[in-house]
Amino acid sequence: MTEQGVGASLRRKEDARFLHGRGRYVGDIAPRGLLEVAFLRSPVAHARLTGIGKPEGAEERVFAAADLPEIGPIRANSALPGFRASDQPALATGKLRHVGEPIAACLAASRAEAEDLAAACRLDYEPLPAVADMLTARAPGTPLIHEHWPDNAFLETRRDEDLSDLDAVAAAKVVRRLRTARQSMAPLEGRGVLAEWDPRLEQLILTSSTQMPHVTKTGLAECLGLDEGQVRVIAPDVGGGFGYKGILLPEELVCAALAIRLGRPVRWLEDRLESLTAHANCREHHYIVTAWADAGGRLLGAEVDATVDAGAYSCYPFSACLEAAQIGSIFPGPYTLPRFRYRTVSACTNKPPILPYRGVARTGVCYAMETTLDALARKLGLSAEAVRLANLVPPEAMPYRNLVGKVFDSGDYPEAVRRAVAAVDVPRIRARQAAGECVGFGLSVFCEQGAHGTSVYHGWGIPFVPGYEQAQARFTPDGVLELRTGVHSHGQGLETTLAQVAHEVLGVDPARVRLVHGDTALTPYSTGTWGSRAMVMAGGAVAEACRLLGERAIAIGAALLQAEPGTATLRNGAVQAGEASISLDQIARTWFRHPQNLPRDVDKGGLEVTAGYRPDPDTGTHSYACHAVTVRIETETGLVTIEDYVVVEDGGRLVNPMIVDGQVLGGTAQGIGTALYEEMPFDAEGQPLAGTLADYLLPGATEVPSIRIDHMETPSPWTRFGQKGIGESGAIGPPAAIINAINDALAPLGAEVTDLPATPARLLAAIEAAR
Amino acid sequence: MKPAAFDYARPADWPAALALLAGGARPMAGGQSLGPMLNLRLAQPERVADLRHLPGYAGVEVQGEAIRIGAGTTHAAIEDGAVPGRLGAILAGVARRIAYRPVRNRGTIGGSLAHADPAADWVAVLPAFPGHAVALGPYGERRIPLARFVTGVFETALAPGELLRAIELPVLPETARWSHWKFCRKPGEFSKATACLLALPDAPPRLVLAALDTAPLVIEDATGLDPAALVTSISDPWRRRLALTALRRVLEGAA
Structure with a gap:
C-alpha cells in the first residue's frame, strides 16, 4: 500500500x-426558454378515469396521455415463470391505480404557475374500491387492479420441501408473524429532469438526477421509439441515490416527449410531497416464519411465507418482484440452514410501485431471520451469540455454496460475532437488567451479496443484465x-x-x-x-x-x-x-x-x-457484518434510546477505509430509521397519510448515536484487489439488532415487538398486551 | 409545492396593518407555520401582510411589575435571554426546545400563539402564567387573559380585525417553581403531550395540559389533582398514557 x-x-x-x-444539480441548470412542469396527479388510489378538463385558454399547455401518443408504456417484465406483465403508462390512460399517478403535464414559465394550471384542471372519474392491504389483495371478490389478471399478484414463488417431521424431533419450534413498514426513501435531492432537443445532432439531451444514466437512456429510447444514438443522458451531481434514482420515471418520458414536441427545454423538479406520496416507496414486507432447532440452537429447518406489497406497477428496470422473489434465495442468510421451504408473493395494490432501497430485500429478510433466531434462543435458554455461532458458515467451509445455491466467497463469520460481543460489556447490561432497568442487548448478523453479475441476473430475465x-x-x-x-x-x-x-x-x-x-x-x-x-x-x-x-x-x-x-x-x-x-x-x-x-x-x-x-466467478462478493446494539426503554412513554452501537464489518480489502466508514455510518443511520422512525401509512382508501417530513420521521443527527466500527479485511479471492461490495451493508443490520435489543429489554415483562418501526405507541401496546 | 399567487404587503405602521387586516389580508409574523401552509396551498390568501417591520413589534420592555414581550419577538431572542429574571430563564428553557435554531431564528412568540396549533410550545406554556395577550384592534388595545386566549384548535379569542400586539407577563420571584415536560421523539417533531406547572409563593399551583385535540386544558389550582381523572377523555391509549406521564412528571418535578 x-x-x-x-x-x-x-x-x-x-x-x-x-x-x-x-455542486451542480439538475435544479441548478436552467437554460434560456425553460418551461417548468407540474403534474396533475391522481387524488384517488383506484378509479376509472373518464375525462380531463383543461383550463380554458390553457389547452396548449396541458398534455394528457391522448396528447402524447408517441410515449409507449414502461414495461419491466421478468422472465420468472408465472410473472404477470403489466404496462405502466407514463400518463394515466383509462384507470388510475395509485394516489399521485401522473395524469397530465402542465407547463408554464414557473413552477408556481404550472401548479396553478394543474389546480385548475377538472378531473372526471368513477371511484373503485381501493386495494390497500397486501394480505387481502388476492381474496376472491377483490377488484382487479390490472383487469386481465386472475388476481392481484405479480408473482408467486415457492420452494417445496416437506418439513412435517421436524415437530417431532426439534427441541424448540417458534412461529413469528412479522411486518416491516412501507417506507419512503429520502435522498436530500429529489428526482429531477431537464429535457432538451438538440436540432443539430437530432438528439434528445436528458439531464436527470439518476444513478444509472445508460439504463435510463435505453429505457427512454425504447419507450419513445428513438434510436439509442438519438438519446444522451447526463447525470450531473446527484444528491443521493439509494436505489430510488435507478428507476426510469414516467416524468422522464413525459419531459423528453415534450422537449421533442415543443423544441424548448422542459424541466420537472420533484418536490418532497411528490417524493413521499407518489414515488419513493419501498420495503413493505410481511412474514410468517416457522423455525425448528435442536437443544444446542442448531437450526433444523425453516419455513417462510412472505408477502411484499409491490404496489400498482412493475418498476423499470428492476421489476415488481425485486423484493419478494429474492426473499427465498437470501433468507438462509449467513447460516448453514439444512432444510427450507418458502412461498413468496409480490402482491399488487393501489399504492406507488415498490422501488429498490439500499439493501433491497435484505433488510426485511435479516429482520425476519434474526428476530426468529432470538426467539429460538429465548425459548431454548441460550444466548443470542450461542445460537449464531451454532449456525454460521465456518471459515474453513469457504467458499461455501448454500442450499439455495448462493456462493459465499470468503470470510470468518463467527469471528465477526465474537468481536462484536467482546466490544460490549454484556455482563454489565445483565446486571442492570437484574437491578430492574429496562435495557437490552441485541445482535444481528448478515451477509450482503454485491456486484453479482450475469450468472445471477440472466435468470431473472428483467430488462437489464449486467455483463x-x-x-x-x-x-x-x-x-x-x-x-x-x-x-x-x-x-x-x-x-x-x-x-x-x-x-x-x-x-x-x-x-x-x-x-x-x-x-x-x-x-x-x-x-x-x-x-x-x-x-x-x-x-x-x-x-x-x-x-x-x-x-x-x-x-x-x-x-x-x-x-x-x-x-x-x-x-x-x-x-x-x-x-x-x-x-x-x-x-x-x-x-x-x-x-x-x-x-x-x-x-x-x-x-x-x-x-x-468481470470477476470470475461473477456470483458476487459477500461482505458481512455483525451489529451489536444496546438500548434503554422508557416504559412510561415507549421511548427507545440507543445507548451503544457496534458494527463489525468485513468488506474484503478496503480501497478507502474512511469512505467505507462513511458508507457504514450512512447506511446504519438509514437502518435506524427503518427500525424506529420511518413509516408511510395508508388508510383503507389507499391514501398516503404522511405528506411532509413532519409526519414522516427521519432520524436526524440527534437520533443517531456514535457508532463504533471495527473492520475485518478478508479479501475476496475473486476480485481485482480482494475488495467486496459494501455500499448497502449498513442499512441491512439495524432493524434486526435494534428490535432484538428491544425484545431483550422487554423479555422480563413478557412483551415482544414484531412490527416495524418500533414506535413508542407500538412498544406501549406490546407492554400492555403482555399484562 | 409552490404557493398560489398572493399580494404581499409590508405595512409600515400599526394603523396600516389594521387597515390591511380589515381588507382581508392574512397577517404573517415569522412565517414558520404560514410559510409551509402557503407552499402546500392549504392557505390561499389573496394578500399577506408581513408584520415584521412594524415599530415595536419585536422587543421586550419591563414596565414595573409586568414584562411586555412584543409579539414579533423571536424564539431565538427569548432563548438568548431577551427576557430578564426568573421569567426569562423559564421562557428561555421553553424556547430552546422549539424545533430547530433556524426555525427559532424566524419564528415568533406572538405568531405561534395566534396560530394556535394545539401542539405548539407557547400555546402549551403561556396559559400557565397569570398574564395577558394584548390585542390591538381598530378601537385600541384590549387585554385577554392568557388562560383564555386559545379557544380551540387553530382558534383564538382574537376578534376579526384584531392583531396580537404583545404578551404581558408578571415579573416572577426567584422562588417561583416551574416544571415543563413534553414528548417528542426527535427535535422538530410536534409534541405528542405537553404539560407545565407554575407555582408562585402564596398562590395555588397552575397547571396546563396541552398537545391535545382541543385547546389546552388549564387547571387554575392543581392542588390534590388526580392526573388519571384528567386524561380519561383522550381516546388513543398511547396519547392518554403520554398525557398521564406528562402530568405526573410536572407534578413531581416542579422546582
Whole structure:
C-alpha cells in the first residue's frame, strides 16, 4: 500500500466542491426558454378515469396521455415463470391505480404557475374500491387492479420441501408473524429532469438526477421509439441515490416527449410531497416464519411465507418482484440452514410501485431471520451469540455454496460475532437488567451479496443484465490521466477511490487523475451504480485499463530510454530502466506532441485504452457484518434510546477505509430509521397519510448515536484487489439488532415487538398486551 | 409545492396593518407555520401582510411589575435571554426546545400563539402564567387573559380585525417553581403531550395540559389533582398514557 493507493484513507477529491456549495444539480441548470412542469396527479388510489378538463385558454399547455401518443408504456417484465406483465403508462390512460399517478403535464414559465394550471384542471372519474392491504389483495371478490389478471399478484414463488417431521424431533419450534413498514426513501435531492432537443445532432439531451444514466437512456429510447444514438443522458451531481434514482420515471418520458414536441427545454423538479406520496416507496414486507432447532440452537429447518406489497406497477428496470422473489434465495442468510421451504408473493395494490432501497430485500429478510433466531434462543435458554455461532458458515467451509445455491466467497463469520460481543460489556447490561432497568442487548448478523453479475441476473430475465464492466483510461497531452466510467458517483466517492486504483496501478498522483462520469456521450455503457457493485466492477475495469495503458507507456518509455524491451518497469509514475527513468508526463507529451520520437513498432492505439472486467466467478462478493446494539426503554412513554452501537464489518480489502466508514455510518443511520422512525401509512382508501417530513420521521443527527466500527479485511479471492461490495451493508443490520435489543429489554415483562418501526405507541401496546 | 399567487404587503405602521387586516389580508409574523401552509396551498390568501417591520413589534420592555414581550419577538431572542429574571430563564428553557435554531431564528412568540396549533410550545406554556395577550384592534388595545386566549384548535379569542400586539407577563420571584415536560421523539417533531406547572409563593399551583385535540386544558389550582381523572377523555391509549406521564412528571418535578 502507498499513501495514496488502494487501502489509503485519502481525503475525498470531490468534497471541496460539495462543502463549498459548488455542486451542480439538475435544479441548478436552467437554460434560456425553460418551461417548468407540474403534474396533475391522481387524488384517488383506484378509479376509472373518464375525462380531463383543461383550463380554458390553457389547452396548449396541458398534455394528457391522448396528447402524447408517441410515449409507449414502461414495461419491466421478468422472465420468472408465472410473472404477470403489466404496462405502466407514463400518463394515466383509462384507470388510475395509485394516489399521485401522473395524469397530465402542465407547463408554464414557473413552477408556481404550472401548479396553478394543474389546480385548475377538472378531473372526471368513477371511484373503485381501493386495494390497500397486501394480505387481502388476492381474496376472491377483490377488484382487479390490472383487469386481465386472475388476481392481484405479480408473482408467486415457492420452494417445496416437506418439513412435517421436524415437530417431532426439534427441541424448540417458534412461529413469528412479522411486518416491516412501507417506507419512503429520502435522498436530500429529489428526482429531477431537464429535457432538451438538440436540432443539430437530432438528439434528445436528458439531464436527470439518476444513478444509472445508460439504463435510463435505453429505457427512454425504447419507450419513445428513438434510436439509442438519438438519446444522451447526463447525470450531473446527484444528491443521493439509494436505489430510488435507478428507476426510469414516467416524468422522464413525459419531459423528453415534450422537449421533442415543443423544441424548448422542459424541466420537472420533484418536490418532497411528490417524493413521499407518489414515488419513493419501498420495503413493505410481511412474514410468517416457522423455525425448528435442536437443544444446542442448531437450526433444523425453516419455513417462510412472505408477502411484499409491490404496489400498482412493475418498476423499470428492476421489476415488481425485486423484493419478494429474492426473499427465498437470501433468507438462509449467513447460516448453514439444512432444510427450507418458502412461498413468496409480490402482491399488487393501489399504492406507488415498490422501488429498490439500499439493501433491497435484505433488510426485511435479516429482520425476519434474526428476530426468529432470538426467539429460538429465548425459548431454548441460550444466548443470542450461542445460537449464531451454532449456525454460521465456518471459515474453513469457504467458499461455501448454500442450499439455495448462493456462493459465499470468503470470510470468518463467527469471528465477526465474537468481536462484536467482546466490544460490549454484556455482563454489565445483565446486571442492570437484574437491578430492574429496562435495557437490552441485541445482535444481528448478515451477509450482503454485491456486484453479482450475469450468472445471477440472466435468470431473472428483467430488462437489464449486467455483463462486463468497461472503463476507459487515457492520458491527455500534459500527462493528466482521464478515467471514463459508466458508473455514476453520487455519494460513493468514486472520484477519489477510482483515482486511488489508478494510482495503485500506474503511480499517477491522484490529484492528476480526473474521473469523467455521468454522461452517456462520454462514457462506456454500464448498468450503473447499484447493487454494491461500483468498486468491484468499475474498480476492476479501471485497474485493467490502467494496466494496459501502463504496458503501452512502458514500451514507449523503454524506447525513449534506449533500454532493452522487457527491462523497463513502471514505478512511481515513471518508466524506469536501470538508473534511467522517464515520467509518464514526458511519455504522454511524446505520443501527442513529438510523435517523431516514437519507436517504429509503437502500439498505434496510443495512450487510450478501453478495458472490460468481470470477476470470475461473477456470483458476487459477500461482505458481512455483525451489529451489536444496546438500548434503554422508557416504559412510561415507549421511548427507545440507543445507548451503544457496534458494527463489525468485513468488506474484503478496503480501497478507502474512511469512505467505507462513511458508507457504514450512512447506511446504519438509514437502518435506524427503518427500525424506529420511518413509516408511510395508508388508510383503507389507499391514501398516503404522511405528506411532509413532519409526519414522516427521519432520524436526524440527534437520533443517531456514535457508532463504533471495527473492520475485518478478508479479501475476496475473486476480485481485482480482494475488495467486496459494501455500499448497502449498513442499512441491512439495524432493524434486526435494534428490535432484538428491544425484545431483550422487554423479555422480563413478557412483551415482544414484531412490527416495524418500533414506535413508542407500538412498544406501549406490546407492554400492555403482555399484562 | 409552490404557493398560489398572493399580494404581499409590508405595512409600515400599526394603523396600516389594521387597515390591511380589515381588507382581508392574512397577517404573517415569522412565517414558520404560514410559510409551509402557503407552499402546500392549504392557505390561499389573496394578500399577506408581513408584520415584521412594524415599530415595536419585536422587543421586550419591563414596565414595573409586568414584562411586555412584543409579539414579533423571536424564539431565538427569548432563548438568548431577551427576557430578564426568573421569567426569562423559564421562557428561555421553553424556547430552546422549539424545533430547530433556524426555525427559532424566524419564528415568533406572538405568531405561534395566534396560530394556535394545539401542539405548539407557547400555546402549551403561556396559559400557565397569570398574564395577558394584548390585542390591538381598530378601537385600541384590549387585554385577554392568557388562560383564555386559545379557544380551540387553530382558534383564538382574537376578534376579526384584531392583531396580537404583545404578551404581558408578571415579573416572577426567584422562588417561583416551574416544571415543563413534553414528548417528542426527535427535535422538530410536534409534541405528542405537553404539560407545565407554575407555582408562585402564596398562590395555588397552575397547571396546563396541552398537545391535545382541543385547546389546552388549564387547571387554575392543581392542588390534590388526580392526573388519571384528567386524561380519561383522550381516546388513543398511547396519547392518554403520554398525557398521564406528562402530568405526573410536572407534578413531581416542579422546582
